[in-house]
Every structure is written in C-alpha cells, then in structure tokens.
Amino acid sequence: xxxxxxxxxxxxxxxxxxxxxxxxxxxxxxxxxxxxxxxxxxxxxxxxxxxxxxxxxxxxxxxxxxxxxxxxxxxxxxxxxxxxxxxxxxxxxxxxxxxxxxxxxxxxxxxxxxxxxxxxxxxxxxxxxxxxxxxxxxxxxxxxxxxxxxxxxxxx
Numbered sequence: 001x002x003x004x005x006x007x008x009x010x011x012x013x014x015x016x017x018x019x020x021x022x023x024x025x026x027x028x029x030x031x032x033x034x035x036x037x038x039x040x041x042x043x044x045x046x047x048x049x050x051x052x053x054x055x056x057x058x059x060x061x062x063x064x065x066x067x068x069x070x071x072x073x074x075x076x077x078x079x080x081x082x083x084x085x086x087x088x089x090x091x092x093x094x095x096x097x098x099x100x101x102x103x104x105x106x107x108x109x110x111x112x113x114x115x116x117x118x119x120x121x122x123x124x125x126x127x128x129x130x131x132x133x134x135x136x137x138x139x140x141x142x143x144x145x146x147x148x149x150x151x152x153x154x155x156x
Contacts, residue, residue, distance in 0.1 A: 001026055004122060006151020008042050010054075012099070012130050013143050017052045019044025023151065025060075029116055034062040034070060060105060068109040074124060076101045101128035101147055110152075117155055124149040 004023040009016065019042035027036030042054040062072030077100050103126025109118040126147040131140055 002036075002120075002153050002155040004151040004153030006122070006149055006153075008044070008054075008150075009146070009148040010052075010128065011145030011147075012052070012128070013132055013141065014145075015046055015050060017044055017046055017050070019052055019054060021054075023153070025153070025155075027060075029155075032063065034060075034064075034072070036060050036062075038074065054099075056099075062105060062107060068112065070107045072105050072107075074103050074105050074126070076128075099128050099130045101126050103127070103147060103149075120153050120155060122149075122151050122153060 002025040004025065006020070006023065008019045008021070010019065011017075021040060021042035021044075023038055023040040025036040025038050027034065029035075036059070038056075038058045038060060040054075040056045040058070042052070042056075044052050044054075046052075056076055058074050058076040060072060060074035062070040064070045103124045105122065105124045107120050107122045109120045111119040124147070126149075127144065128147045129142065129144050131142045
C-alpha cells in the first residue's frame with residue numbers, strides 16, 4: 001500500500017489543465033515485480049478558469065532496475081475508466097468525458113526503511129484519449145493528448 005501526493009498536466013480537448021491531488025496504491029511487491037491498482041483524485045483548472053475534476057482507477061506493473069529505481073507501465077482502460085466533469089467557458093452545460101490512456105512510469109526510492117517501506121518519487125509520461133459529450137448534445141468529440149504526473153509518496 002502506498003499514498004502519493006502530486007501534480008498533473010493533461011492536454012484534454014485541445015486545452016491544457018494543471019491539477020493536483022492524491023493517489024492510493026494497493027497491490028503487492030516482490031524482488032522481481034510490483035503490481036498495483038491506483039485510485040487517483042485530481043482537481044484543477046486552466047488559466048482561463050475551466051474546472052477539471054478527475055477521479056481515476058488504473059493498473060500498473062513495475063520492475064526494479066536497481067535497488068532504488070523501478071520502471072514500468074500503467075494503463076487506464078475499461079473497466080479502468082477515468083470520469084471527468086468539465087465546464088466550458090462558452091457554455092453553462094456540464095459534460096462528461098470518458099478517458100482511456102497508457103503511460104510509462106519511473107519510481108525512485110529517496111529514503112528506504114525495513115520491510116519495503118520507503119519515501120519515493122514517481123513520474124509518469126503517458127498519452128490519453130478522451131471522448132467528450134456535453135449534456136443536452138447528441139454529438140461526441142474525441143481528442144488525444146499527453147498526460148504528465150509527478151509526485152512524492154510513502155510506501156507502507
């Protein structure tokens with residue numbers, strides 16, 4: 001189990017969003033692999049004031065390349081779907097967006113203790129595909145954009 005606090009940059013619907021939040025990781029870690037399910041809650045906005053609330057569930061697999069460094073991948077795919085509520089500047093309507101994505105992840109243990117406990121840094125570079133539907137509108141828009149996440153966590 002681990003808890004991570006961090007920040008994210010996402011480019012959704014041709015709009016850059018900066019967010020901050022927390023992540024809970026549940027899983028297992030051996031000498032050869034770490035497998036986790038992540039529940040992340042991010043909240044943020046654009047400089048123009050567009051609001052973003054982004055809860056997500058994803059799965060990740062990491063392998064150690066040294067005593068302190070692990071690399072791996074995370075995936076956010078059905079049934080691991082991120083849901084967002086987005087308010088547009090030009091419209092008062094709320095919308096829903098289903099987002100799927102994949103990313104490359106690096107984790108570095110800053111301080112290690114007994115029993116695999118550690119203070120660590122994590123960074124993820126990924127690509128997201130977002131399908132957006134505004135309430136009251138029958139159309140749907142899809143877009144592709146980068147997703148960057150960085151944070152500091154504590155592994156129990």
